[in-house]
Amino acid sequence: MDLHDYEDVAMNYDHYLSVMYSGNANPEDFKAFYLGLANEYGKEGIIDIACGTGAVLLHLAENGHDISGFDLSEAMANVAKKKAEKLGLKLQIYSADMTNFRFDRKFSLAIIARSGFMHLTTPELQRKALMCIREHLLPEGILTLNTFVPNVSLQFEQMNTTVDDYTLRLEYTNYQGKCERLYNAITYDPLTQLMSGNWKFETLDDNGTIIDTRIRPLKMRQTTKMEMEYLIELCGYEIINVYGDYNRTPASDKNLIWVLRLK
Numbered sequence: 001m002d003l004h005d006y007e008d009v010a011m012n013y014d015h016y017l018s019v020m021y022s023g024n025a026n027p028e029d030f031k032a033f034y035l036g037l038a039n040e041y042g043k044e045g046i047i048d049i050a051c052g053t054g055a056v057l058l059h060l061a062e063n064g065h066d067i068s069g070f071d072l073s074e075a076m077a078n079v080a081k082k083k084a085e086k087l088g089l090k091l092q093i094y095s096a097d098m099t100n101f102r103f104d105r106k107f108s109l110a111i112i113a114r115s116g117f118m119h120l121t122t123p124e125l126q127r128k129a130l131m132c133i134r135e136h137l138l139p140e141g142i143l144t145l146n147t148f149v150p151n152v153s154l155q156f157e158q159m160n161t162t163v164d165d166y167t168l169r170l171e172y173t174n175y176q177g178k179c180e181r182l183y184n185a186i187t188y189d190p191l192t193q194l195m196s197g198n199w200k201f202e203t204l205d206d207n208g209t210i211i212d213t214r215i216r217p218l219k220m221r222q223t224t225k226m227e228m229e230y231l232i233e234l235c236g237y238e239i240i241n242v243y244g245d246y247n248r249t250p251a252s253d254k255n256l257i258w259v260l261r262l263k
């Protein structure tokens with residue numbers, strides 16, 4: 001089980017994410033970015049892979065796009081489904097693994113928004129996902145995904161952290177209206193390029209006493225730019241653009257947003 005497979009994490013995901021990104025100059029930038037890609041490339045259907053609780057999926061559907069989505073976590077997909085029903089949107093949202101899924105149609109645009117692709121923990125799983133997505137793209141179909149580039153100063157910090165060396169990330173109100181503190185501890189293994197760690201959620205009562213503690217594991221893989229370029233070529237895609245953020249600034253040394261076309 002990984003972080004998003006837990007029911008409590010899925011139920012709280014939108015709640016803690018809105019606090020996590022509230023410090024950003026424009027926390028909704030990612031939605032505008034994916035809507036731009038949808039308008040440009042999504043005319044013949046869009047698949048939102050690792051759709052989570054549906055942030056991108058629902059935004060594009062509300063803007064008139066023909067979009068379906070899936071997530072490995074049944075709990076996350078269920079939250080997305082309920083949100084779609086509430087909005088009166090009839091969408092196909094289900095649970096599946098991006099390394100091995102079957103859909104009875106092809107799409108002109110596949111989106112793996114935010115950190116979905118980084119949850120693939122080996123180069124083999126990354127390759128399987130890219131090959132499986134290939135089968136679901138129309139000729140010259142577009143795929144967008146994000147990667148973390150191994151970053152020396154962050155690696156140094158994480159290589160000196162243990163899995164229970166917690167740092168307070170934020171405080172938020174959970175889906176039941178209770179105050180929660182979220183801590184995480186992330187370690188880095190340079191051999192596998194895996195960031196592994198634990199997220200700790202503490203629920204507090206009205207007096208500030210901890211009444212519940214939940215530890216949830218998380219693994220994500222960092223991938224070098226050159227490694228990605230090779231993998232992309234190997235799997236039969238070409239690079240159209242690589243950005244450093246959702247405002248389409250040039251590629252950075254930390255986060256990369258790839259836009260690929262099927263060759």
Ligand SMILES: C[S@@+](CC[C@H](N)C(=O)[O-])C[C@H]1O[C@@H](n2cnc3c(N)ncnc32)[C@H](O)[C@@H]1O
Binds near residue numbers: 004070072120
């Ligand atoms: C950080 S969330 C991002 C969710 C959503 N794209 C968003 O922008 O809010 C990453 C998601 O990837 C999903 N995931 C991880 N591995 C997956 C896989 N092999 N196939 C499909 N989804 C996967 C997780 O369950 C989780 O919901």
